Amino acid sequence: MTLTPDRNTLLQDLSRRRLLKAVGFGAVGVAGANVLAACAGGDNASNAVAGQFTGVYDYDIDAQTRNVAVEDGALLMNSVYADLFLPAGGFYNWKTHEWDYLLMENAVWEGDDLIVSLRPGLKWSDGTDLNADDLHQNFAIRVLEAPAWSIGFPQITELEKLDDLSVRARFDNPFPGIELQVIDHRLFSKSTYGDFGERAIAMVADGVRQGDDEHNEFNAEFIAFNPTDVICSGPYKFDPAQTADARITLVRNEDGYQGTEVAFDEVVIHKGDNRQASLLIQQGEVDYSTLATSAADQQAFQSVEGLRWIEHPGYDGCGLMFNYQKKPELKDVRVRKALAHLLDSDQIGQVARGEAYTRVNYYAGLVDMQAEQVFSQEELAGFATYDLDHDKATELLEEAGWTKQDGIWHLPDGEPASFEVVGVVGWGDFELTATQVEEAWNDFGIQTTASNVPADNPWGIWAAGDFEVAVRHWGNPEIPSYWGAFQMNFLVENARTGDTPGQDFDLKVDSPSQGEVDLEALVEVAKTAPTEEEQIEAVRTMAIVFNELLPRIPVWTYKYLAPALEGVRVAKFDDDHPASQNQIYMDNHVILSLIQGDLKPVE
Structure with a gap:
C-alpha cells in the first residue's frame, strides 16, 4: 500500500x-x-x-x-x-489456524499424548546434532519455567524420549489449542544447557513443578546463567x-x-x-x-x-479502561455508551498513528477481522455501533439522570461530572489519544483532564487501580486464539482485590440478550472446552455481551505499517x-x- x-x-x-x-x-x-x-x-x-x-x-x-x-x-x-538464528518448532498461520513446521516435522495427538518429531539431519552451529535430546531437555525446562498461568507446558504431566527425533508429552485434560506454545517454542541447544536440561528431566519425572523448593534453587541458577556464545539452529x-x-x-x-x-x-x-x-x-x-x-x-x-x-494486521487496539471503584457513575452502561459517542475514532486514530490504525466497526471485544471469522455479516449487522453522535450521547446521559447546567454536565447527585484520563509517558499514540479524549469530553461539557503515568511500570499502576480512566489496550496481540481477547478485556488488571483492584469490573453481568452471564467462567470455557464448537460458542456469547455492555471503549485498532525498501x-x-x-x-x-x-x- x-x-x-x-x-x-x-x-x-x-x-x-x-x-x-x-x-x-x-x-x-x-x-x-x-x-x-x-x-x-x-x-x-x-x-x-x-x-x-x-x-x-x-x-x-x-x-x-x-x-x-x-x-x-x-x-x-x-x-x-x-x-533467523533460533527458529521455533513451527510457524503459526493466524488466519487459517494451521502450522507451517520449521524445526519440527510434525506434531500428532494420540489420545492425551502429543507426539512431537523433529526434521532429520538438523545440526547446531557448533556441529552437534539437533535431536530428541534437545527436544526432551527443552520441554522439561519449559515445564519448570513457564508461568503457571500459561497454557501448554504447565499442563504437561509426563515427558518421554521415544527415539532420536521424537518426544512424547502427556497432557492433563488437553483441549484444542493447548499445544500452541509447545510447537511455537524456540529450541536452545543441549551443548549450552545440557546440565540444566538433564536436571530438569529428572525433576519433572519426580513431580517437581514451578514454585517447589527444588525448582526455586534451579531457577536462580538458570536465570543467572550467561553463556559466552549463542549456538544457532x-x-x-x-x-x-x-x-x-x-x-x-x-x-x-x-x-x-x-x-x-x-x-x-x-x-x-x-x-x-x-x-x-x-x-x-x-x-x-x-x-x-x-x-x-x-x-x-x-x-x-x-x-x-x-x-x-x-x-x-493488528490483533489489539487502543481504548479506554474504566475504574469502576473510583468512578461508580461508570457502572451505568448508558454513561459508558454516551462517552463512546463523544469520540471521533477516525480523527483520534489518525492523529495518534497516522495511517497505522483502522477504525472499529463492531465493538465486539475482538478486532473486526476476528469478529468476521466468528460471526456472519448478517449477525454483525445487528451489533451496536458507537460512532460520534452528540445527540445520542445527550439522550443517554439524560436517561441516566445527568443534567446540564451552564454548559457543564452534572451527575444525578448534583455534583459536576469529571474524569482524569491517563496515557503513558513516551507512548506517543497513548499520549495523543488521551489529549484528544480530554478535548472531546471537555467540548461536550464533561470536565476532563489528561495526564500521563510513568513509562517504567504502567502495568503496576493499572493493576493497582491508580487511575480513573486509562488509555489501555483491548484485544490481544500475543494469543492467536479468540479467548485471548477476552482474557485481556475482562481479566487483565481486574483482580478485584484490596491491593490490586484494577478495573474493579464485576464479571457477573446481566445481558439484555444473554441473561445472567459469568464472564470469567466463559473465558475458561472458551479456553479449555473439549471441542472447538464449545469454545466458539463461549466466544460468541462474550462478544455479544461486550457489544451490549461496553465494559471498556475500543477507540482504534492497530494496523502495523512496516517500511520496506525495494x-x-x-x-x-x-x-x-x-x-x-x-x-x-x-x-x-x-x-x-x-x-x-x-x-x-x-x-
Missing part, C-alpha cells in the same frame, strides 16, 4: 497544539544529523553488499545476555530476527567479529535449518530506537523495520526511493504471502519468507 497526501490533509484540520504534538514525535530536524551519523554503524550500507538484508532493532550489546533460554533480556531475542548465526555496538551481522549457517536455501548471505541489524530507525530508513540503510513510526515519519518516508509499506538490496517483497495475516511480532510473514528462501536479493 502507499500513503496518499489526501489522507494526511486531515492533520491540517487539527488544533495547533495537537498538530505540533503529532509532528514532534517524528519530524527530522538539524539535530538529527548527528544521530544519523552515529547509528549508521561505519560503512555506508547503501553500498550494498551482495546478498545482504538489513534491519534495525534497539539492542544493548553489553547489558543483554546470551542466555537465549530466558528470552527477556537476551540479545535480539525479543526481535523478529530471532527466528537457523539459517544464520552470529559472527563474533561483526557483533558490535552499532550493528550486528548474522552470517549464513550452512548446516542450520534452511541454511543453504536462504537467498541472502548475511543479515545486518543496525542498532536504533524508533527515532533512530526512522532516520536510517530515510537514508536507505534499512530494508525492513517493525519499529513504530509516527505520522510525521510516514510522511517523510514518501520521499525515499523504493520505499513501500507492508501492512500487518531495489537496493531486496528485489521485491511478496504482496500476497499466505501468512500475511500473521501478527507482526509473533509470527512475522516477511521473516518467514526470508527463511523459506522466497525473499530474493537484487541481482
Whole structure:
C-alpha cells in the first residue's frame, strides 16, 4: 500500500497544539544529523553488499545476555530476527489456524499424548546434532519455567524420549489449542544447557513443578546463567567479529535449518530506537523495520526511493479502561455508551498513528477481522455501533439522570461530572489519544483532564487501580486464539482485590440478550472446552455481551505499517504471502519468507 497526501490533509484540520504534538514525535530536524551519523554503524550500507538484508532493532550489546533460554533480556531475542538464528518448532498461520513446521516435522495427538518429531539431519552451529535430546531437555525446562498461568507446558504431566527425533508429552485434560506454545517454542541447544536440561528431566519425572523448593534453587541458577556464545539452529548465526555496538551481522549457517536455501548471505541489524530507525530508513540503510513510526515519519518516508509499506494486521487496539471503584457513575452502561459517542475514532486514530490504525466497526471485544471469522455479516449487522453522535450521547446521559447546567454536565447527585484520563509517558499514540479524549469530553461539557503515568511500570499502576480512566489496550496481540481477547478485556488488571483492584469490573453481568452471564467462567470455557464448537460458542456469547455492555471503549485498532525498501538490496517483497495475516511480532510473514528462501536479493 502507499500513503496518499489526501489522507494526511486531515492533520491540517487539527488544533495547533495537537498538530505540533503529532509532528514532534517524528519530524527530522538539524539535530538529527548527528544521530544519523552515529547509528549508521561505519560503512555506508547503501553500498550494498551482495546478498545482504538489513534491519534495525534497539539492542544493548553489553547489558543483554546470551542466555537465549530466558528470552527477556537476551540479545535480539525479543526481535523478529530471532527466528533467523533460533527458529521455533513451527510457524503459526493466524488466519487459517494451521502450522507451517520449521524445526519440527510434525506434531500428532494420540489420545492425551502429543507426539512431537523433529526434521532429520538438523545440526547446531557448533556441529552437534539437533535431536530428541534437545527436544526432551527443552520441554522439561519449559515445564519448570513457564508461568503457571500459561497454557501448554504447565499442563504437561509426563515427558518421554521415544527415539532420536521424537518426544512424547502427556497432557492433563488437553483441549484444542493447548499445544500452541509447545510447537511455537524456540529450541536452545543441549551443548549450552545440557546440565540444566538433564536436571530438569529428572525433576519433572519426580513431580517437581514451578514454585517447589527444588525448582526455586534451579531457577536462580538458570536465570543467572550467561553463556559466552549463542549456538544457532537457523539459517544464520552470529559472527563474533561483526557483533558490535552499532550493528550486528548474522552470517549464513550452512548446516542450520534452511541454511543453504536462504537467498541472502548475511543479515545486518543496525542498532536504533524508533527515532533512530526512522532516520536510517530515510537514508536507505534499512530494508525492513517493525519499529513504530509516527505520522510525521510516514510522511517523510514518501520521499525515499523504493520505499513501500507492508501492512500487518493488528490483533489489539487502543481504548479506554474504566475504574469502576473510583468512578461508580461508570457502572451505568448508558454513561459508558454516551462517552463512546463523544469520540471521533477516525480523527483520534489518525492523529495518534497516522495511517497505522483502522477504525472499529463492531465493538465486539475482538478486532473486526476476528469478529468476521466468528460471526456472519448478517449477525454483525445487528451489533451496536458507537460512532460520534452528540445527540445520542445527550439522550443517554439524560436517561441516566445527568443534567446540564451552564454548559457543564452534572451527575444525578448534583455534583459536576469529571474524569482524569491517563496515557503513558513516551507512548506517543497513548499520549495523543488521551489529549484528544480530554478535548472531546471537555467540548461536550464533561470536565476532563489528561495526564500521563510513568513509562517504567504502567502495568503496576493499572493493576493497582491508580487511575480513573486509562488509555489501555483491548484485544490481544500475543494469543492467536479468540479467548485471548477476552482474557485481556475482562481479566487483565481486574483482580478485584484490596491491593490490586484494577478495573474493579464485576464479571457477573446481566445481558439484555444473554441473561445472567459469568464472564470469567466463559473465558475458561472458551479456553479449555473439549471441542472447538464449545469454545466458539463461549466466544460468541462474550462478544455479544461486550457489544451490549461496553465494559471498556475500543477507540482504534492497530494496523502495523512496516517500511520496506525495494531495489537496493531486496528485489521485491511478496504482496500476497499466505501468512500475511500473521501478527507482526509473533509470527512475522516477511521473516518467514526470508527463511523459506522466497525473499530474493537484487541481482
